[in-house]
Amino acid sequence: MNELGELRPSQLIFTFGIGSLVDLPNISGLVMGLDDWDTSYCKEVDEDRLVAAIQKRLGAQMGKLYLPPIKLESMERDPAAPAVGVPVVPFPRWMRCSLCDTLSSVESGVFKLVQDPYRPDKTAYVHQGCLKSQGGRAPTAMSVRFLVACREGHLSDFPWRAFVHKGNVPCQGSQMTMREFGASGDASDIIVSCGCGAERRMADAFDPDSPFACTGHHPHLRLIEQGCTEPAKAILLGSSNSWFPTAFSALSIPRAVDKIGKLIEEQWSKLTNATSISKLGFYREEQQNYQSLIPLFSEFSDEEIWAAIELKRSGIQGGNSPAEDLKLPEWQVFSKPDSAAENRDFKLTRVAPPKGFEAFFEDTVLVERIREVRALLGFTRIESNADFAEATVTMDGRLTKLSRENPKWLPASEVRGEGIFLRIREEVLLAWQDKPEVQQLEHEFLDSHKAWRKLRKLQPLGEGFPGIRLVLLHSLAHALMRQIVLDCGYTSASVRERLYSRLPGEEGGPMAGILIYTAAPDSEGTLGGLVELGNPLTLGRHMLQGLESMRLCASDPLCSEHRPDTLGRGIQGACCHACQFAPETSCERGNRYLDRSVLVNTFSARGTAFFD
Numbered sequence: 001m002n003e004l005g006e007l008r009p010s011q012l013i014f015t016f017g018i019g020s021l022v023d024l025p026n027i028s029g030l031v032m033g034l035d036d037w038d039t040s041y042c043k044e045v046d047e048d049r050l051v052a053a054i055q056k057r058l059g060a061q062m063g064k065l066y067l068p069p070i071k072l073e074s075m076e077r078d079p080a081a082p083a084v085g086v087p088v089v090p091f092p093r094w095m096r097c098s099l100c101d102t103l104s105s106v107e108s109g110v111f112k113l114v115q116d117p118y119r120p121d122k123t124a125y126v127h128q129g130c131l132k133s134q135g136g137r138a139p140t141a142m143s144v145r146f147l148v149a150c151r152e153g154h155l156s157d158f159p160w161r162a163f164v165h166k167g168n169v170p171c172q173g174s175q176m177t178m179r180e181f182g183a184s185g186d187a188s189d190i191i192v193s194c195g196c197g198a199e200r201r202m203a204d205a206f207d208p209d210s211p212f213a214c215t216g217h218h219p220h221l222r223l224i225e226q227g228c229t230e231p232a233k234a235i236l237l238g239s240s241n242s243w244f245p246t247a248f249s250a251l252s253i254p255r256a257v258d259k260i261g262k263l264i265e266e267q268w269s270k271l272t273n274a275t276s277i278s279k280l281g282f283y284r285e286e287q288q289n290y291q292s293l294i295p296l297f298s299e300f301s302d303e304e305i306w307a308a309i310e311l312k313r314s315g316i317q318g319g320n321s322p323a324e325d326l327k328l329p330e331w332q333v334f335s336k337p338d339s340a341a342e343n344r345d346f347k348l349t350r351v352a353p354p355k356g357f358e359a360f361f362e363d364t365v366l367v368e369r370i371r372e373v374r375a376l377l378g379f380t381r382i383e384s385n386a387d388f389a390e391a392t393v394t395m396d397g398r399l400t401k402l403s404r405e406n407p408k409w410l411p412a413s414e415v416r417g418e419g420i421f422l423r424i425r426e427e428v429l430l431a432w433q434d435k436p437e438v439q440q441l442e443h444e445f446l447d448s449h450k451a452w453r454k455l456r457k458l459q460p461l462g463e464g465f466p467g468i469r470l471v472l473l474h475s476l477a478h479a480l481m482r483q484i485v486l487d488c489g490y491t492s493a494s495v496r497e498r499l500y501s502r503l504p505g506e507e508g509g510p511m512a513g514i515l516i517y518t519a520a521p522d523s524e525g526t527l528g529g530l531v532e533l534g535n536p537l538t539l540g541r542h543m544l545q546g547l548e549s550m551r552l553c554a555s556d557p558l559c560s561e562h563r564p565d566t567l568g569r570g571i572q573g574a575c576c577h578a579c580q581f582a583p584e585t586s587c588e589r590g591n592r593y594l595d596r597s598v599l600v601n602t603f604s605a606r607g608t609a610f611f612d
Contacts, residue, residue, distance in 0.1 A: 042067055092144055214231065327508075
């Protein structure tokens, strides 16, 4: 086993998670499922609410969240230390010689794996029998860039022999080659040929009228499912539609009200292995895995600490069981910040609303410290899971599993940071929603929502429609994020949104708030540049400038004239990359349900603006 590269824990949730393809220097690797992971070097992450929400979807057997395996400092200096990390295998299994264009699979023995224990990035397959090599040096073999996948999450090598022979019985012994003509790399310039004389251009592989039969292969699980009826499509290696994650995330909301309870919550990851009071006493005496906690708990006896641990483990700390609704407890805390408990990872401060916008907003809440835990639940291919809605309400059956059996744990990451919470006045919002122009726009978004689901064969068509309330909150969050990144010191991809939108009558409703926050994996969190902008005068200035920038777009008048699409291609109104779209890491809804005309008057829209 050889180390090939490095990934951040957050990348294993959103970018290069289980089942995805990682482009290494000389090899394309597939991240394997949980069955192949070694959890010996994984650290458990504690977040009761998130575990409870996941158990609702995956079953009660799922009880733990783990950070990806990380090397110990002593291993960095020990060349004989075992390889620690996330397991990957070469995929696709077909490779092409960079010199003679020979096309063959890894299993054929044509290519040989050469590893360098001191330079992991030099690991590569080489073609030792290449007839065109000079000087005795074998040329490198590169992974081919064509695969086939289906909407059920199956992924397979491209059927090269069947493709070249156009459905006829392929000859098994002939050598295959792949040659490119031209510098564009277009599929029409690539010809695959067989030693028997058969050849075919790769452009034929992307003919929508000639799909491939799906093999039902889950290579990350080493599993083949029989009876898949979905047509498989040719995709390119590294294409964005090869892997769409479905992740849960929750903010750590403290529930303890007494001092010892707060300490237990903060240090739970170190205390979770204390299974008896005698073992707890052993920790105190031996100062192993407990040394840093002794000053914190010095005023409490073992019996008091053990009682608090038992109360925490039973899940009834503070009188409430862990909530399956991830956003309701967060909304309740942000709505009443004065009564919220504080700890090392959570602190709220109430300030006045943005200057000049007192009629629209309740008091602003500065989130000076916040911790977010994110867990990967599964993934899809070809198309995203449902409509980028909250994962807790997305029940699409196409979610591909991360292990062969129901998982007992999931990979997770934790980040710490800061944010600003804004809450719109409910009476002002209801008056705006009653306007005929707004109701007409909401009807257009509903039609677009139905068309989007119809095109993707999702039933019932109207399920999951968030309403015009979310369009307003979402558009406001994007306008404010684009403005404050100019002053807060963080990049646009580092600032995220968290939307709280529910109608009166819904469980936990009404809700109308946005949390704009940033976070980092560092144990100390971020530097405070975002919270500093929560000052009423400063935030009011940014709000005014952000709304003013929404009046005019560089793509106007085309952008302002755009209406919600009824062909199922998207769910957006007047918005584009020049005015409203945010990076994928920042947006909770995949840049859908956006329309700047709900914020201010534009060239083509009058009467739907919330801020007059």
